[in-house]
Amino acid sequence: MKKIFSTIVLLIVLSFIGIIIIQVQWFSNLLVVRGENFLYKVDKAAIAVTEDLSKQNLSGRVMRLQRRRDMNLVPDNLSFSVVKPPSIADRFSEREIGDRLRIALSNEDLNDLRFEYAITANANEYTNMELMSKNFIQESMDTAHYRRRFIPITPESGTDLEGLMEYEHLIIIIPDFKTQVWQSITWVVIGAAIFNLIIIAAFYLAIKTILNQRKLNAIKSDFINNMTHELKTPLATISLAVDAMRNEKVQADKTKMQYFSGIIKEENKRMNKHVETILQAGLMDRQDIRMNMQPLQAHVLLHKAMDNFNLQIQEKGAEVKLLLNAQNDVILADETHVGNLFSNLIDNAIKYSKENEALQLKITTHGTSKVLVVQFEDNGIGMNKENVKRIFEKFYRAPTGNIHNVKGFGLGMSYVKTIIDAHKGRVKVESTLGKGSTFTLEIPLAKVND
Known part of the structure; x- marks a missing residue:
């Protein structure tokens, strides 16, 4: 029994360790996948916003060929001019762009994502910003923990300005990226923890039940030994008294007969008391004790x-x-x-x-x-x-x-x-x-x- 119990405990411990190892590996993979999914959704939302900004803002046009009044076949004076469109910062406020980004991220189920952003006219001059959110500079300093997305704001395909000027860029910084990814799977972690606690509780109850069963078996064995001893003693005394009463000399002595019959009666009472105690225990088990x-x-x-x-x-x-x-x-x-x-x-x-x-x-x-x-x-x-x-x-x-x-x-x-x-x-x-x-x-x- 002891070896079986030790084996059961060992198997339970090994099973739980195996479950923990598998869960750790699973969480590690989930963190990587969820992080990639985060970045994909951020890129998708950012592209949607830049396309919208591009449609509304890049409205400049190229001035066409100018002709003289003399109607010569080959004009003597040709001139071209580009009307430079206003910048994103000229047309939109920091709040408007932030609202557009939040709506786009919300459409991608990233309602609680914390982010900072900026608009730059030169991709090679990271510090030359036309427009930025309040904490952009502060968060951009923590290069070890943020993730950055760099999205060009390109003119709509087929417009007059396509390829004629340098594009502006939208920069999005996601601070504490890993922390935010972990927060996105909080309920998964809590659920796993709850199930682990349930498993631990089940293991604990199983071990406790086994221990209680062992203890109960020992108590029952003790009880049977005591009961055998307590019943055997009066039975032996009664047997000796009966043998004595069969003796002719004892039968002839009325006093001795009364003495031995008294012993039998007392031992019988003793046995009845033991039986009554055992029956009383059964009543206590059934909660069937009647009170007056x-x-x-x-x-x-x-x-x-x-x-x-x-x-x-x-x-x-x-x-x-x-x-x-x-x-x-x-x-x-x-x-x-x-x-x-x-x-x-x-x-x-x-x-x-x-x-x-x-x-x-x-x-x-x-x-x-x-x-x-x-x-x-x-x-x-x-x-x-x-x-x-x-x-x-x-x-x-x-x-x-x-x-x-x-x-x-x-x-x-x-x-x-x-x-x-x-x-x-x-x-x-x-x-x-x-x-x-x-x-x-x-x-x-x-x-x-x-």
Whole structure:
């Protein structure tokens, strides 16, 4: 089982590492493709804008051949003149060009793209700008992180000015290019991260389930061993008593017959109690415990519970102090279950007392306006933090060395938690290994009718 678990964990880890490596490679390729797509769309938008500017601005014309009045076949005076059209800066403002670029980029699904632009009359004089956006110079300094697009503003094909003059150029700078590309795939990254977290959660739950299953198997094995031991002891005692009663001398002695029949009866009660405990555990699993709620005096229930342990307390040489200080001890509770709850806590203190030191058990009560607080404090062997966390788990028993040196099925504290929850109360434990434990119960008080 241990090897299988290790193999499963190794396969899960390798699978997750493989997924991460593939995703990193995929994101790297996606970044390159998205960057190229960005530049393609920017070029497309820029060309659309320059064509529009060219149509509206380059309206100059070439003056045609001039003739003399003498109508000579070959003119004596030929003259040509070019009317220079106004520049882009003469016809358009920085805001107008910026708006045209934003609209064109929006048409290419680049609504949030940050960019700067400029118009230059000389492609070889990058610093001689006719018109530029506010932050163009500042952003053009960061050559390591921006991308630049250089688009000529050419006359429309077939016009008089085609090829006769130097073209103006539109320069577009995209600052922090990689950052903007990453921002464009933000939701893809977030989606991948979410799915990775889901996978990690699934792996975690799978491993946790396997560990819990291993723990449950160990607890069940412990439970079966304890149950076998607890049932085997009374059966062996009954068998010996029956064999003794078959003896003729014993049959002739009425006192001995009563003695052995009494043993059989007590051991039978003991077996019935074990069976009842196991059945009670089944009821707790199904949440099928029925409560007969009624106003009860908790101090009376505590005294009754203590009376049931008088013999064991005397045998242990224990000292028990009852400090019942609560002014109001009337709780709304089920008499049987709350009595069993108190008995389980007293029995727990006796079971886990020190062998070389007399048990000192102090039971105190005090109250608030809403709850009765009952504390069971002992000087027993105590528990470490791990045991305190698991004390209310079903079938869990705090280890004491030999698995059978403390009798029981590990259901007592689970029963306490189930009953206190059914009464809408609370239970908490404080314990120090080697010094003892304190169990604190908070049970709602019965409401007094005015």
